[in-house]
Amino acid sequence: MTHSYEDMWERLNLDLEAHAGLLEVLGKFYGNIYMSQQGRLRGMEYLDFVLSEVHGLRIKELQDAKARGGKIVGTFCVFVPEEIVLAAGGIQVGLCAGAEIGKGEAEKVLPRNTCALIKSFVGFKLARLCPYIESCDLIVGETTCDGKKKAYEIFSEHTPVYVMEIPQMKRPSDRELWKSEVLRFKTVVEEATGNTITAEGLREAIKLVNKRRRALQRLNRLRAADPAPISGRDALLINQISFYDDPARFTAKIEELCDELEARVGSGGSVAPEGTARLMLSGCPMAVPNWKLPYVVESSGAIIVGEESCIGARNTRDLVAENGADLDTMIDAIVDRYMMIDCACFTPNTERLDNIVSMARELKVKGVVHYGLSFCQPYAIEAYKVEKALRAASIPMLSIETDYGMEDVEQLKTRVEAFVEMIR
Ligand code: BJ8
Numbered sequence: 001m002t003h004s005y006e007d008m009w010e011r012l013n014l015d016l017e018a019h020a021g022l023l024e025v026l027g028k029f030y031g032n033i034y035m036s037q038q039g040r041l042r043g044m045e046y047l048d049f050v051l052s053e054v055h056g057l058r059i060k061e062l063q064d065a066k067a068r069g070g071k072i073v074g075t076f077c078v079f080v081p082e083e084i085v086l087a088a089g090g091i092q093v094g095l096c097a098g099a100e101i102g103k104g105e106a107e108k109v110l111p112r113n114t115c116a117l118i119k120s121f122v123g124f125k126l127a128r129l130c131p132y133i134e135s136c137d138l139i140v141g142e143t144t145c146d147g148k149k150k151a152y153e154i155f156s157e158h159t160p161v162y163v164m165e166i167p168q169m170k171r172p173s174d175r176e177l178w179k180s181e182v183l184r185f186k187t188v189v190e191e192a193t194g195n196t197i198t199a200e201g202l203r204e205a206i207k208l209v210n211k212r213r214r215a216l217q218r219l220n221r222l223r224a225a226d227p228a229p230i231s232g233r234d235a236l237l238i239n240q241i242s243f244y245d246d247p248a249r250f251t252a253k254i255e256e257l258c259d260e261l262e263a264r265v266g267s268g269g270s271v272a273p274e275g276t277a278r279l280m281l282s283g284c285p286m287a288v289p290n291w292k293l294p295y296v297v298e299s300s301g302a303i304i305v306g307e308e309s310c311i312g313a314r315n316t317r318d319l320v321a322e323n324g325a326d327l328d329t330m331i332d333a334i335v336d337r338y339m340m341i342d343c344a345c346f347t348p349n350t351e352r353l354d355n356i357v358s359m360a361r362e363l364k365v366k367g368v369v370h371y372g373l374s375f376c377q378p379y380a381i382e383a384y385k386v387e388k389a390l391r392a393a394s395i396p397m398l399s400i401e402t403d404y405g406m407e408d409v410e411q412l413k414t415r416v417e418a419f420v421e422m423i424r
Contacts, residue, residue, distance in 0.1 A: 005055070005056045005059070005060065008059065008060060008063060008131075009055070012131050012134040012135065013128060013134060014128050014131060014134065015129065018101075018127060018128070018129060019055075019128075019129055021101075022099070022129055025101070026054075026099075027052075029289060029291070030051065030052075030289070033233060033291045033295045034048070034233060034234075034291075035048075037231055037233065037271070038271070039270075039271045040231075040234060041230060041257055041261060041264070042260060043253065043254075043256055043257030043260050043261075044234055044237075044257070046253045046257075047234070047237050047241055047253075050241050050245055051237065051241065051288075054244075055131050058244060058245065059131045059135060061246070062093070062132075065091055066135070066137070069194075070089065070090065070091060071088075071090045071091070071137040071138065071193045071194075072090065072091050072092075072093060072136050072137050072138075073085045073090050073091070073092045073136065073137070073138045073139075073140060073192070074093055074094075074095040074132060074133060074135075074138070074139045074140065075092060075094060075139075075140045076094075076095055076121060076140075076141060076142065076148065077096075077141075077142045077144055077148075077166075077310075078310045078314065078315045078341060079142050079144065079164065079166050079338055079343075080140050080142065080164065080185075081182060081185070081334050082205075082209050082247075083205040083206050083209050083334055084182070084185060084186050084189050084197065084202075084205075084334070085189055085205075086205035086209065086247070087197045087198075087204070087205040088189045088192075088195045088197050088201070089195045089201075090137075090138075090189060090192070090193050093132050093135075093136075093243065093244045094243030094244055095130070095133055095136075095139070096117060096120075096121065096285060096311075097117065097120035097123075097124050097130065097287055098117070098240075098286060098287035098288050098289050098290030099120060099124075099289055099290070099404060100119070100123070100403070100404035100405060101123065101124075101127065101129060102119075102120065102123020102124045102125075102127035103116075103123050103404075104123070104127075105122075105123050105126035105127045106118075106120070106122040106123035106126060107119065108126070109122065109126070109154050110122055110151060110154065113374075113375045114147055114375055115145075115147055115284075115373045115374065115375045115376045115403075116373050116374065116403040116404045117284070117285070117287060117373055117376075118147050118148055118151045120404065121133075121155070122151055122154065122155055125155060125159060126158065133159065137192055138162060138188070138189070139159060139160065139161045139162065140161070140162050140163075141155070141156075141161045141162070141163040141164070142163060142165075142166050143163060143164070143165050143166050144166050144343060144345040145345050145376070145377070145378050146377075147375070147376075149163075162185075162188055164181050164184075164185055165181050166345070168345060168346060168347060169346065169347060170339060170346060174339075175335065175336075178335055178339055179331070179332070179335045182331060182334060182338075183331065186331070199326055202324075202327060202330045202331075203322075203324070203330065206320045206322055206324075206333070207322060208247055208251075209247065209320070210319045211247075211248075211251050212242060212247050212250060212254075213315075213316045213317075213318075213319055215255050215258065216238070216239065216242060216254065216315075216316040217317070218258045219235065219238065219254060219261070220306065220313060220316065222258060222261045222262060222265055223235060223305045223306060224305070224362055225265040226364055227270030227272060227273075227274060227276070228270055228271060228272050228276070228278065228305050229261050229264045229265050229269060229270055229271065230271060231272075231294075231298060231304070232279075232281070232297065232303060232304020232305065232307070233294045233295065233298060235307070236286060236291065236294055236304075236307060236312070237288075237291075238257075239311045239315070239316075240286070240287065240311055241288070242254075242315075243288075243311070271303070272303040275424075276302060276303045277301060277302040277303070277366045277367070277420045277423055277424060278302070278303060278305045278363065278365045278366050279297060279302045279303070279305070279366065279369055279420075280307070280308060280359065280360050280367075280368050280369070281294070281297075281304055281306070281308065281309060281312070281368075281369050281371055282307075282309065282368050282369070282371065283308070283309060283370050283371035283379045284309065284371055284373045284376055284379050285309050285312075286307075286371070287311060290404060292406065292412075293369070293400065293402070293412070296409060296413050296416055297369060300413050300416040300417045300420055301417065301421075302416065302420045305363045305364075305365060306363045308352075308355065308356050308359055308368075309371075310343070313359060314341060314342065314343070314355075317340075317355070318337050318340045319337065320333050320334055320337040321333040321336070342355055343378070344379045344381075349382060352382070352386075353385055353386060353389040354389075356368070356386055356389065356390065357389055357395070360390065360393070360395050361393070366395075366396075366423045367395060367396045367397065367398065367419060367420075368386075368390055368396070368397045368398070369400055369419070370383045370387070370397055370398065370399045371400055371402075372399070372400070372401045373401070373402070373403060374401050374403045380401065383399050387399065396419070396422070398415065398416065400412060400416075
């Protein structure tokens with residue numbers, strides 16, 4: 001990233017010195033974890049470029065859009081329907097943060113035993129390090145886990161947050177609640193953007209988001225090939241970037257990358273030597289730049305071929321029906337699609353168990369690594385049921401609990417290596 005963005009960062013009131021430190025660490029981390037890989041697809045050059053410009057060119061694009069009257073909507077959860085934002089002419093960006101740089105600031109206002117993801121976004125705001133947060137015209141929180149729900153009360157002392165209520169169960173009355181929340185959100189987005197959502201606009205937005213999901217579904221299907229044609233690290237990066245890149249441009253680039261991948265699969269090409277253990281990740285989301293566990297796994301004699309996570313299959317599996325004739329039918333289709341999300345915040349959440357087992361079978365994995373962020377109760381508690389469901393399907397599972405710190409990397413490596421040895 002060039003220094004020409006410094007004026008922009010200053011206008012966004014970032015702490016320039018700390019921000020420069022963040023970019024330096026990010027660059028080194030990326031170099032070690034990504035650029036050291038062998039046999040990467042040519043198509044990954046685009047992703048490398050977008051990541052290298054994560055606080056540069058993409059922020060400039062958002063600022064340019066704002067100058068033309070566009071509005072930026074920031075979110076923390078895949079429950080927020082992007083179709084509504086796009087239909088109103090807005091741009092949606094994911095604000096989930098995967099770095100612990102603002103941890104010190106966050107722990108001044110949050111208990112230490114809060115999950116790293118929550119501490120990260122609060123820390124990014126308090127330490128003035130995130131140009132995405134500072135670019136937002138509307139920030140949307142949601143009542144998923146207790147940690148996030150209560151953290152938004154504190155976060156909103158520093159920047160306004162609109163909170164959507166997410167149901168915790170999936171009965172007809174919960175669907176009603178969710179529909180009223182989607183309608184309430186539509187009104188809020190229309191007010192924020194100054195644009196009324198039309199049937200035509202919503203139809204186009206549904207198609208656009210579905211198109212991106214289809215491209216990522218295609219990527220996931222290609223990863224079922226044995227030997228593995230792409231690393232888990234690269235696939236995770238693609239999913240992470242899908243949350244903030246321009247949706248149409250991103251989709252076109254991922255389709256191109258999939259063409260290349262398809263050719264590689266056709267010729268039996270691979271990024272891992274024969275016999276490398278195929279593993280799947282399941283659990284908490286890995287927000288950019290949280291690449292720790294994939295790096296640990298892929299330097300322990302295994303390769304990741306799928307992510308059952310919100311930054312992965314949970315976000316791309318289901319499409320919104322495209323045949324809605326009018327606005328009401330399309331809203332219903334959005335409501336139904338988002339009610340299918342199998343987040344551990346729901347009770348009961350048996351769909352997730354079924355989805356994990358079928359995904360593990362489709363991807364022909366030898367084992368599953370369940371990933372829980374320390375202090376995340378929904379996923380930690382649900383890990384018991386996940387293991388039971390996988391055991392019934394004769395698929396071994398390793399449960400890992402960690403945060404964003406690097407202190408436990410060697411210890412994690414030892415555990416993953418032992419697991420890989422066992423499943424071999
Ligand atoms: S739909 S997974 S994006 S809530 S890791 S903050 S649950 S304590 S992120 Fe999520 Fe939406 Fe669900 Fe997906 Fe809380 Fe757990 Fe932290 Fe979490």
